[in-house]
Amino acid sequence: xxxxxxxxxxxxxxxxxxxxxxxxxxxxxxxxxxxxxxxxxxxxxxxxxxxxxxxxxxxxxxxxxxxxxxxxxxxxxxxxxxxxxxxxxxxxxxxxxxxxxxxxxxxxxxxxxxxxxxx
Numbered sequence: 001x002x003x004x005x006x007x008x009x010x011x012x013x014x015x016x017x018x019x020x021x022x023x024x025x026x027x028x029x030x031x032x033x034x035x036x037x038x039x040x041x042x043x044x045x046x047x048x049x050x051x052x053x054x055x056x057x058x059x060x061x062x063x064x065x066x067x068x069x070x071x072x073x074x075x076x077x078x079x080x081x082x083x084x085x086x087x088x089x090x091x092x093x094x095x096x097x098x099x100x101x102x103x104x105x106x107x108x109x110x111x112x113x114x115x116x117x118x119x
Contacts (some may be wrong), residue, residue, distance in 0.1 A: 016046070018096035021086040026064060029076045029098060034071035037063050042102040043076070048094045053086040060098055060101055074098075 016031035029045075037043065040063065047057040061076035088096070 015097050015099045018047070018086075018098055019088055021045075021047075021056065021080060021096075023080050023083060023085065025079050025081060026057070027061075027074050027080040028075050031065075031072045031098065032095075034101060035074065035098070037066060037074055037100065039066050039100070041100055043098040044101050045076075045078075046094075046097045046099060047086070048092065048096065050089045050092060051096050053080065053088055056080060056086075057081040057102055080119040 014036065016033075016037070018029055019032050020030040022028040041118045042060050042062050044058065044060050045056050047053055049057075056078060059078055063074050064077050065075040067073040086096075104109040
């Protein structure tokens with residue numbers, strides 16, 4: 001640490017790359033690998049236009065369900081039934097992402113471990 005500024009901080013939970021989003025009353029999102037999200041957390045959904053489903057881009061959604069059986073799935077409080085279909089392009093310029101931005105829970109449940117490199 002230099003002058004009170006953390007150099008190269010580690011953020012937890014990390015963002016997750018999105019590989020599919022369903023058209024449903026409560027959208028189900030599948031990530032490329034297991035994520036570390038918890039129910040009640042808020043994520044910003046970043047979906048570049050080449051993926052379709054541009055209506056969901058930049059929405060901050062609350063995670064309403066996390067699958068223990070399938071750790072790369074979670075459900076959000078976004079009605080995507082009328083949205084365009086999500087499809088991963090052959091050579092995307094940017095990945096679709098779910099980026100954690102906060103928590104909607106009454107109790108902070110995700111901050112159980114400090115991962116910053118303090119010495």
